[in-house]
Amino acid sequence: MSHLLPVDQAFLERARARQLRLTKPPGSLGRLEEAGVRLAAIQRSEKPRLGPGAVVVAAADHGVTAEGVSAYPAEVTPQMVQNFLAGGAAVNQIARVAGAEVYVLDVGVRGPEFPAHERLIPARVRSGTGNLVREPAMRPAEALAALQAGENAARRAVSEGATLLAAGDMGIGNTTAAAALTAALLGLLAAEVTGRGTGVDDAAYARKVQVVERALERARGELGDLERADPLEVAAQLGGLEIVAAAGVFLAGAAAGLPVVADGFPVTAGALLAARLEPNLSGYLFAGHRSLEPGHTRQLEALGLEPLLDLNLRLGEGTGAVLAFPVLRAAAAVLGGMATFDEAGVSEG
Amino acid sequence: MSHLLPVDQAFLERARARQLRLTKPPGSLGRLEEAGVRLAAIQRSEKPRLGPGAVVVAAADHGVTAEGVSAYPAEVTPQMVQNFLAGGAAVNQIARVAGAEVYVLDVGVRGPEFPAHERLIPARVRSGTGNLVREPAMRPAEALAALQAGENAARRAVSEGATLLAAGDMGIGNTTAAAALTAALLGLLAAEVTGRGTGVDDAAYARKVQVVERALERARGELGDLERADPLEVAAQLGGLEIVAAAGVFLAGAAAGLPVVADGFPVTAGALLAARLEPNLSGYLFAGHRSLEPGHTRQLEALGLEPLLDLNLRLGEGTGAVLAFPVLRAAAAVLGGMATFDEAGVSEG
Numbered sequence: 190m191s192h193l194l195p196v197d198q199a200f201l202e203r204a205r206a207r208q209l210r211l212t213k214p215p216g217s218l219g220r221l222e223e224a225g226v227r228l229a230a231i232q233r234s235e236k237p238r239l240g241p242g243a244v245v246v247a248a249a250d251h252g253v254t255a256e257g258v259s260a261y262p263a264e265v266t267p268q269m270v271q272n273f274l275a276g277g278a279a280v281n282q283i284a285r286v287a288g289a290e291v292y293v294l295d296v297g298v299r300g301p302e303f304p305a306h307e308r309l310i311p312a313r314v315r316s317g318t319g320n321l322v323r324e325p326a327m328r329p330a331e332a333l334a335a336l337q338a339g340e341n342a343a344r345r346a347v348s349e350g351a352t353l354l355a356a357g358d359m360g361i362g363n364t365t366a367a368a369a370l371t372a373a374l375l376g377l378l379a380a381e382v383t384g385r386g387t388g389v390d391d392a393a394y395a396r397k398v399q400v401v402e403r404a405l406e407r408a409r410g411e412l413g414d415l416e417r418a419d420p421l422e423v424a425a426q427l428g429g430l431e432i433v434a435a436a437g438v439f440l441a442g443a444a445a446g447l448p449v450v451a452d453g454f455p456v457t458a459g460a461l462l463a464a465r466l467e468p469n470l471s472g473y474l475f476a477g478h479r480s481l482e483p484g485h486t487r488q489l490e491a492l493g494l495e496p497l498l499d500l501n502l503r504l505g506e507g508t509g510a511v512l513a514f515p516v517l518r519a520a521a522a523v524l525g526g527m528a529t530f531d532e533a534g535v536s537e538g
Numbered sequence: 539m540s541h542l543l544p545v546d547q548a549f550l551e552r553a554r555a556r557q558l559r560l561t562k563p564p565g566s567l568g569r570l571e572e573a574g575v576r577l578a579a580i581q582r583s584e585k586p587r588l589g590p591g592a593v594v595v596a597a598a599d600h601g602v603t604a605e606g607v608s609a610y611p612a613e614v615t616p617q618m619v620q621n622f623l624a625g626g627a628a629v630n631q632i633a634r635v636a637g638a639e640v641y642v643l644d645v646g647v648r649g650p651e652f653p654a655h656e657r658l659i660p661a662r663v664r665s666g667t668g669n670l671v672r673e674p675a676m677r678p679a680e681a682l683a684a685l686q687a688g689e690n691a692a693r694r695a696v697s698e699g700a701t702l703l704a705a706g707d708m709g710i711g712n713t714t715a716a717a718a719l720t721a722a723l724l725g726l727l728a729a730e731v732t733g734r735g736t737g738v739d740d741a742a743y744a745r746k747v748q749v750v751e752r753a754l755e756r757a758r759g760e761l762g763d764l765e766r767a768d769p770l771e772v773a774a775q776l777g778g779l780e781i782v783a784a785a786g787v788f789l790a791g792a793a794a795g796l797p798v799v800a801d802g803f804p805v806t807a808g809a810l811l812a813a814r815l816e817p818n819l820s821g822y823l824f825a826g827h828r829s830l831e832p833g834h835t836r837q838l839e840a841l842g843l844e845p846l847l848d849l850n851l852r853l854g855e856g857t858g859a860v861l862a863f864p865v866l867r868a869a870a871a872v873l874g875g876m877a878t879f880d881e882a883g884v885s886e887g
Contacts, residue, residue: 277877528626
């Protein structure tokens with residue numbers, strides 16, 4: 190686990206002062222200005238710069254799919270891993286236009302190992318989680334291994350040039366695990382955080398809420414008050430491996446001094462976990478978009494984040510995080526590259 | 539003036555059908571999917587592609603600044619033109635990260651002509667508008683010349699490789715002209731469309747509303763019912779030259795088969811004018827962002843557009859339009875480049 194330094198408050202102030210000297214009416218770039226000063230504090234520079242980005246798409250399977258909580262069969266997880274590696278998924282297309290490399294982290298997919306591929310990071314901790322209704326999703330040591338797999342993937346992305354990092358997710362059944370983990374970490378009811386994921390019908394939705402309730406009850410039996418329990422033990426109870434790996438991506442990305450960007454509901458559950466492990470993460474973390482999953486807004490509120498985009502996405506894979514990269518690059522470019530009134534010889538109001 | 543063909547409805551349907559075969563849950567990319575099918579209809583291809591973009595920043599001065607309606611002195615217009623050409627303005631920085639060329643169109647700045655510059659398009663129709671409270675902003679022939687200047691600038695951008703086109707604006711005083719023109723074209727009251735522009739105080743704001751009211755009254759005296767009058771004559775009464783030029787950018791961009799992107803309040807007044815001249819424009823037109831100017835939302839409603847971004851911007855220059863280019867590129871890339879379930883061997887739900 191990283192030991193994360195807080196972002197530099199002095200650069201927040203210096204960047205705010207610089208924003209006022211740039212050739213635009215004060216505040217006229219709105220949330221780009223806020224993002225810019227945050228980037229300055231992360232990079233410890235009043236002229237932040239962002240170059241290439243990367244997204245680590247963590248993939249794993251979920252024992253809870255046995256309960257019929259997803260609209261898709263579990264075999265779709267490995268199929269989509271192959272699709273990511275072949276470049277045919279949404280995240281590949283969005284990453285291409287948004288200037289991001291895609292790394293695929295197999296942290297716990299079920300089935301045969303994938304053939305070696307330059308964008309695949311094989312780090313299978315176990316073949317899918319246990320069914321969280323009946324048993325812990327994983328052992329605490331496995332949760333730690335999944336976290337470290339995410340950290341290692343982030344370090345590889347940074348070593349290969351990433352200046353901006355997102356986590357993405359693939360795992361049929363993972364909105365159920367994300368709902369359970371979010372409810373546990375935030376002290377919320379199952380119904381407050383459970384959505385329709387990839388699109389289940391009413392009967393499956395009702396089942397999904399019950400599954401989350403029963404999983405929370407079981408975990409409470411093991412750990413007591415879930416809001417006060419060790420967050421990694423809570424994650425071990427409720428899983429998933431890719432959610433925990435996403436937490437590792439955020440922690441190692443931030444530790445390397447990069448802005449890190451949360452995606453939809455499962456990945457933001459990972460961000461919640463990471464922020465519980467390292468509260469200083471909040472200074473490095475951005476919300477790429479607001480998902481249609483109802484629990485996502487609860488997560489963002491708890492993290493104190495306002496998303497950059499709101500385009501009714503609910504896909505995951507990191508798509509909404511990567512789509513926000515150009516907005517963050519623009520925020521850095523404005524603060525880092527614009528002329529001041531003095532430099533440009535422009536009269537102030 | 540262009541004669542604009544409607545976008546191809548058959549490709550809307552074909553693109554919608556293709557969206558359903560792509561490896562993602564149906565509808566899970568939300569507004570990216572809607573944008574993608576619109577791009578398919580514009581490009582007449584179910585696999586749309588977007589490459590480089592361009593923004594034509596039209597600049598002009600406003601006689602109405604004599605009424606004290608702006609927080610900045612009129613000399614800022616030519617100063618900012620120099621800033622655009624030197625690359626120091628917000629639009630330059632955002633265009634750089636969003637893959638867009640910046641063209642600066644001088645369609646009516648006051649003061650000495652600018653030295654030649656490869657990104658400057660000199661096409662001064664007159665040295666700023668008349669004061670719309672007392673006199674027509676320009677003659678109808680001048681409005682036509684401003685429109686044609688915008689069209690020519692768009693044609694240059696297209697001939698130099700633009701596949702996606704925005705208009706931007708620079709003109710101290712232009713939110714006053716935009717408010718008057720918007721109220722006239724939409725039959726609204728001055729108070730419904732007048733905002734604080736670059737940030738005037740309460741007294742100047744009250745003055746600004748009155749100025750818009752008086753301008754509308756004067757124009758009604760000349761043309762009668764402004765909603766039914768010739769829209770280019772209404773624009774000649776209420777101006778500004780850069781607003782009319784923005785209309786020309788949209789018309790010629792769309793005529794060349796490009797998606798065109800509206801920016802904030804003044805540029806979207808130009809979009810309203812263009813849509814009145816060529817109703818088929820609506821199929822080609824996107825709203826980049828929602829400005830903080832209250833009249834902007836009225837404009838977008840009238841155009842039937844939902845903006846792609848909502849980041850509390852109120853700068854203009856085309857910043858909010860260019861910032862949306864990556865979102866549109868992503869929409870095209872998803873529809874054009876993703877694998878289908880069959881191609882990828884992924885099971886459907």
